[in-house]
Amino acid sequence: MNKIPIIIDTDPGVDDTTAIVMCMASEKLDIQGVTTVGGNVELVHTSNNARDIIKLTGRTDVMVAKGESKPLERELVSAAHIHGEKGMGILELEKSKKSFLEEHASEFIYKTARNNKGELRILTIGPLTNIAMAIQKHKDIIPMIHSIVSMGGAMGVGNVTPAAEYNIYADPEAAKIVFDSGIVVTIVGLDVTIPTIVNREQNKVIRSMGSKVSKVVADLNDYQMDKESPYNPAGAIMHDPLAAAYIIDPTILKTEKYYVNVVCDNGLARGMTLVDKYRLSKKEPNVYVAMEANNEKFIALLFGLLHTYCEK
Numbered sequence: 001m002n003k004i005p006i007i008i009d010t011d012p013g014v015d016d017t018t019a020i021v022m023c024m025a026s027e028k029l030d031i032q033g034v035t036t037v038g039g040n041v042e043l044v045h046t047s048n049n050a051r052d053i054i055k056l057t058g059r060t061d062v063m064v065a066k067g068e069s070k071p072l073e074r075e076l077v078s079a080a081h082i083h084g085e086k087g088m089g090i091l092e093l094e095k096s097k098k099s100f101l102e103e104h105a106s107e108f109i110y111k112t113a114r115n116n117k118g119e120l121r122i123l124t125i126g127p128l129t130n131i132a133m134a135i136q137k138h139k140d141i142i143p144m145i146h147s148i149v150s151m152g153g154a155m156g157v158g159n160v161t162p163a164a165e166y167n168i169y170a171d172p173e174a175a176k177i178v179f180d181s182g183i184v185v186t187i188v189g190l191d192v193t194i195p196t197i198v199n200r201e202q203n204k205v206i207r208s209m210g211s212k213v214s215k216v217v218a219d220l221n222d223y224q225m226d227k228e229s230p231y232n233p234a235g236a237i238m239h240d241p242l243a244a245a246y247i248i249d250p251t252i253l254k255t256e257k258y259y260v261n262v263v264c265d266n267g268l269a270r271g272m273t274l275v276d277k278y279r280l281s282k283k284e285p286n287v288y289v290a291m292e293a294n295n296e297k298f299i300a301l302l303f304g305l306l307h308t309y310c311e312k
């Protein structure tokens, strides 16, 4: 089986952690590297966390390239109130001493895209700053990227304002560049992620698996569930893990292609993804939008991947 070459662009981040450990465990993926961006917390923390998460999974071959500390044209609006000051809730992971790649994330993305001759997938689970920067600096990157799966956006709801999802809100200009780039983009938004949860019972099963990884995932889920959630109080919401799951098993989501615009002004709707469901704009559809998730399949995949850490 040919493995799928992939870069994970991330801002860990409580739910990023589960997404990353899922990808690291999947036999289907050939992880070319992890790139970090300032987002949920500052870049210094997201980068250290990414390194520590990779160490937790036992992978020594995957390197981290640091990217942008702030959005293309804006100051960083972090989400430390959700993810904790350093991005991992109240958890302290064992520290990795591995060095970072010297090149900037956007250069690493370009180089890796070139090396993989049209096959590279990018999973983005943070603001889209690094990807937009790679596109802006290297116009010839477009045909080199197979596709992008991006946790972000929503159709008419928000989790940072009533209108906007965090990753798009943080850097709307970057999202617009990526959506209009011509690259095949799928957005996995709040409509499908908010109903995708791990509940208390399921989290007990994860904890009982007994590996270091499953303990961290269970702790982070508990951290999420112990906070009062206005979105889905029934469990820990799997925003980033659902996007990761879709890369591993595309049958988990149903998607439809629409023209998606992004509100880039500073008004009430900043960062809103305008999904032209009824094709009113007459514009060519540019983005695949996740419409429905198979939550049972997701949980089965998550459990299966977490089980692989018990066997090590």
Ligand SMILES: [Ca+2]
Pocket: 010, 011, 012, 013, 015, 016, 040, 125, 126, 240
């Ligand atoms: Ca994230």
